[in-house]
Amino acid sequence: MSTRDTVLAAAQRLLTTDPTASMAQIATAAGVGRATVHRHFASREDLLHEIGVRSLERWAESQRAAGLAEVVAAGDADRIRACLEVLIDAFVVDADEIGIALTDPTVLNAPDLRERADALFTQEVTLYAAAQDAGVLRADVPARWLGHSLYGLLIAVRDALVSGDIARRDAEALVRSTFLEGGAAR
Amino acid sequence: MSTRDTVLAAAQRLLTTDPTASMAQIATAAGVGRATVHRHFASREDLLHEIGVRSLERWAESQRAAGLAEVVAAGDADRIRACLEVLIDAFVVDADEIGIALTDPTVLNAPDLRERADALFTQEVTLYAAAQDAGVLRADVPARWLGHSLYGLLIAVRDALVSGDIARRDAEALVRSTFLEGGAAR
Structure with missing residues (x-):
C-alpha cells in the first residue's frame, strides 16, 4: 500500500x-x-474530500458488482431480491469501514461529491422502483423514500457498531431484516 | 420572541x-x-451548541409529554403502542424543524451534549425494551438497535423533506409505518 x-x-x-x-x-x-x-x-478538508471520493467509488462499485442496471432491466422479482441483499451487505461493510462519509459535512456539501452522490442515489432508486413494480418492496410509499430509509439505517448501523450496541457479525442481517420487515413484533 | x-x-x-x-x-x-x-x-460553534441544547430539551420534553416513564412502568401493550406513536410524531416535527442537530459534528461531539444525549437515548431504550416484553416490538434484535434504527429514520425523513422527495403531511405516517413494518411488500 x-x-x-x-x-x-x-x-x-x-x-x-x-x-x-x-x-x-x-x-x-x-x-x-x-x-x-x-x-x-x-488540509483536513482535502483529506475528507478524498475519503468522500473513495466512498462514492465504493458505492458505484457496489451497484456495478450487484448488477443493478441489468437487474432493473430484467425486472425479475427473485433477481431484484438477491440484488437488494448483495447491495445491503456491501453498504454495511462500507458503513463500518468508511461511515464518516455518510454524515461528514465536508463530504456531503462539496458540490462535485454532491452531484455524484445524487446521480448514484437516483440510479439506485431505479432498483427500488423496479422492486415495487415486481411486488418485492411496498408500492404505497415513494421509491425515493425507500432509498432515504436505507441510507438512514446505514447511519444507524454505523452508530450501533461504534457504540458497541450490536455485534459486527449481526450487522448485515439486522439492516436487511429491519429494512424489509421493520421493528414490529409478528 | x-x-x-x-x-x-x-x-x-x-x-x-x-x-x-x-x-x-x-x-x-x-x-x-x-x-x-x-x-x-x-461563533458559529456557540450558536450550534445552543441549537444542540434546545434540540435535547425538545427530546426530553417529548419523552415527558408522551409519558414514557409511566408507560414503561405500566408495561401495557396498548399504552406502549400509543406512546411510541406520540413520540415518533414529535420526533418527526423536530427532525423537520431542527434536523441539523441530528448530524452536526459540533452538536454530536460537545461532551456536555453527548452525555445528555446518551442519557436520553438510554431512557428511551427502556421503552423499546418494554415494547419487546409486551409483544409490541420484535424481541429478536437488541432494544438499542431499535433506537438506532428510529434515529436513522429521522435523518432519512429530514433528508427526504429537504430534497422534496416526500410531502410534509405524509412524514409522520411514513416514519411510523417504516419503523414498524419496514419496506417489503405484503
Missing part, C-alpha cells in the same frame, strides 16, 4: 469512530509523522 | 436545509445585522 493509501485507510477508520479526530491523531493512527500526512493532504 | 430566539429559530431552520450556511446568511434569514448575531453568539 502506498503511504497515501495507508494514511487514507487509517483516517477513514479513525474518523468513523471519532469524527473530530485531528490530523495529528490521524498521523499517529497511520504510524507516520504529521509532516507526511501534510505532504499528501494540504 | 427575543432577538436571540429569532436568530436561533432562523438558524435552526436554515441550517437544517443548508448545513454549511454562514453566520452572515443566518443574519439575513433572521432579518438582523451580522453584528446582532455576533452579540448573541461569539
Whole structure:
C-alpha cells in the first residue's frame, strides 16, 4: 500500500469512530509523522474530500458488482431480491469501514461529491422502483423514500457498531431484516 | 420572541436545509445585522451548541409529554403502542424543524451534549425494551438497535423533506409505518 493509501485507510477508520479526530491523531493512527500526512493532504478538508471520493467509488462499485442496471432491466422479482441483499451487505461493510462519509459535512456539501452522490442515489432508486413494480418492496410509499430509509439505517448501523450496541457479525442481517420487515413484533 | 430566539429559530431552520450556511446568511434569514448575531453568539460553534441544547430539551420534553416513564412502568401493550406513536410524531416535527442537530459534528461531539444525549437515548431504550416484553416490538434484535434504527429514520425523513422527495403531511405516517413494518411488500 502506498503511504497515501495507508494514511487514507487509517483516517477513514479513525474518523468513523471519532469524527473530530485531528490530523495529528490521524498521523499517529497511520504510524507516520504529521509532516507526511501534510505532504499528501494540504488540509483536513482535502483529506475528507478524498475519503468522500473513495466512498462514492465504493458505492458505484457496489451497484456495478450487484448488477443493478441489468437487474432493473430484467425486472425479475427473485433477481431484484438477491440484488437488494448483495447491495445491503456491501453498504454495511462500507458503513463500518468508511461511515464518516455518510454524515461528514465536508463530504456531503462539496458540490462535485454532491452531484455524484445524487446521480448514484437516483440510479439506485431505479432498483427500488423496479422492486415495487415486481411486488418485492411496498408500492404505497415513494421509491425515493425507500432509498432515504436505507441510507438512514446505514447511519444507524454505523452508530450501533461504534457504540458497541450490536455485534459486527449481526450487522448485515439486522439492516436487511429491519429494512424489509421493520421493528414490529409478528 | 427575543432577538436571540429569532436568530436561533432562523438558524435552526436554515441550517437544517443548508448545513454549511454562514453566520452572515443566518443574519439575513433572521432579518438582523451580522453584528446582532455576533452579540448573541461569539461563533458559529456557540450558536450550534445552543441549537444542540434546545434540540435535547425538545427530546426530553417529548419523552415527558408522551409519558414514557409511566408507560414503561405500566408495561401495557396498548399504552406502549400509543406512546411510541406520540413520540415518533414529535420526533418527526423536530427532525423537520431542527434536523441539523441530528448530524452536526459540533452538536454530536460537545461532551456536555453527548452525555445528555446518551442519557436520553438510554431512557428511551427502556421503552423499546418494554415494547419487546409486551409483544409490541420484535424481541429478536437488541432494544438499542431499535433506537438506532428510529434515529436513522429521522435523518432519512429530514433528508427526504429537504430534497422534496416526500410531502410534509405524509412524514409522520411514513416514519411510523417504516419503523414498524419496514419496506417489503405484503
